[in-house]
Amino acid sequence: MVGLPARGKSYMASKLTGYLSFFHGAVVRIFNLGEYRRRLYGPHAPDSFFSPDNPEGVAKRAECARMAMKDMIDFLFQESGVEGLQMKNVHSGRIGIFDATNSTRERRRWIRDQLVGLPVKLIFIESCCDDKLTVKNNIWTSKVNNQDYKNVEEQAAYSDFRKRIAQYEKMYASLDESEYAWIKLINSGQRVVINNIHGFLPGRIVQFLSNIHATHKPLYLSRHGQSEYNLSGKIGGDSGLTAAGAKYAEALGRFAADHIQVGPDGKPRRTRLWTSSMRRTIDTVARVPHPKLADGWMQMSHRVYRQLDELYAGICDGMTYEEIEETYPEEFQHRKEDKLAYRYPRGESYLDIVSRLEPLVHEMESYRQPLLIVGHQAVLRLVYAYFAGVSREEAPRLSIPLNTVIELTPNAAGDKYFEKRTVLEPGTVSLSDGQQDPALAGKHDPPSH
Structure with missing residues (x-):
């Protein structure tokens, strides 16, 4: 996943996990770097932790990425009783979702380098949103009450998360690398841009992500x-x-x-x-x-x-x-x-x-x-x-x-x-x-x- 905080990346990852496992028989797991950070360094990190000018924070976040990447690679290649699944013709392999901002070209190059030589297909999925009201609603609905802000007053949590976004904006670079396969969704699928997307399942992923949105209805x-x-x-x-x-x-x-x-x-x-x-x-x-x-x-x-x-x-x-x-x-x-x-x-x-x-x-x-x-x-x-x-x-x-x-x-x-x-x-x-x-x-x- 790629994108600034509060752009719906984790929501997309969750929906995609349900879709791929239910309709395509894939074994899917999300590796969320926020969970690794909380496990290693505690539930609340000040906005300075996410600053590109903070060497200690940069090193700690890189350690979280290394741990998550190792776990994801181990997951992708562990035994899973594939023989029995193939007998029923319902297996579409294993899919790992690396859920983080991955907002710099350097980080995306690092991700690519970790997977070079492995029999995997790498696709970057970016969620872009320049609608201020949507971003505000995303913060209030999914961020101020998450584990980072347990026992923190909601308005204080909102203000702190805004500062976190500002730190990421200093280094954010939208997907434009021509050599990668990627899907870019702008403002909840109002516009979709794809690059080097080929094959049946990647095509279904594009179509599915183009249809989901943040308007919740019964x-x-x-x-x-x-x-x-x-x-x-x-x-x-x-x-x-x-x-x-x-x-x-x-x-x-x-x-x-x-x-x-x-x-x-x-x-x-x-x-x-x-x-x-x-x-x-x-x-x-x-x-x-x-x-x-x-x-x-x-x-x-x-x-x-x-x-x-x-x-x-x-x-x-x-x-x-x-x-x-x-x-x-x-x-x-x-x-x-x-x-x-x-x-x-x-x-x-x-x-x-x-x-x-x-x-x-x-x-x-x-x-x-x-x-x-x-x-x-x-x-x-x-x-x-x-x-x-x-x-x-x-x-x-x-x-x-x-x-x-x-x-x-x-x-x-x-x-x-x-x-x-x-x-x-x-x-x-x-x-x-x-x-x-x-x-x-x-x-x-x-x-x-």
Whole structure:
């Protein structure tokens, strides 16, 4: 990472870590030099510590960089059970993120020299921001309460951090080295400049970083209302809603109008709505209102995505788990052993859904408005897992009940999500529907994957 303090480098590193590990199976670790400094020299360092004219501070910061670099190289080349990962075709190697200002040409040359001769690809990622309000907000949301300023009054912490930035500005040189591979993001992706970027994964990194930004908005997730297949215990299909499912659709429409389309201040706010292409999700949002705001924005204009369709069970589509166990006992056992990677014959696996969800997540990250997604259990498990920071290995075991709206709201720094679950029309259906999957608990409750 490259850039002055409070430009969102650590936020980018955190988001990139989640993205690369979840969608590309990479083993990613961040090496933050601030953590090394606090470990070696204590939690608070005066602004003079960061001065280029302070030989002692320069030496100590260089020592932190050497330690972090050694740890990163050790991490990149340690054994990791790659053979087993390759068997599932989900491994994209190891990625180390060297999270510091790296704001001088000399430091970047040193980084390059440490990696020369090693079988690694080096990419510098710079975050530039000349918007004074954004920098100010970044300091207040992510700096004044971090470990450097524990037990320090907030205004004093803010003033001290401003002095730290001034020290870095004395020596800062933006990326311009033509021989390096680099990505430069200016003002949260308003402008993106790349140099010597080639290959599939570097290209995906560019696209992902171009979409993320510091505008934090809530995400709402809901399964469709109870379907006829839910009621009969069958998986897949494209059945309609039961009477209980129709009641949930009405309740969801009211909830959307009262709690999603209106912000915490009680005023209307722009909102979005996505569903799969399947009948049961489309019917579930039939009662969601679409008023036009004063600025012409159509509230929750309905967008349908086939990428949100439920996991396809192939030859098992339309069967109950009991029927699958009786008819295809070996397949039943294989799925029980590895639910993430198991692919139904002529059907899909959870990993297949991960692949088709990736472009949609890029779009979700780019949005600046609250989004309601009405979908299916397997798909929503993965969407939830990505945003909540849950590994994809754990995703197939997550609870996404019927008749429940899950609200995920990012914290001020944007690196963690607060969760709230609201049950609508309680008592009309079993909220555990699909949760007692025999692959998870050995019981045969009505499933939806």
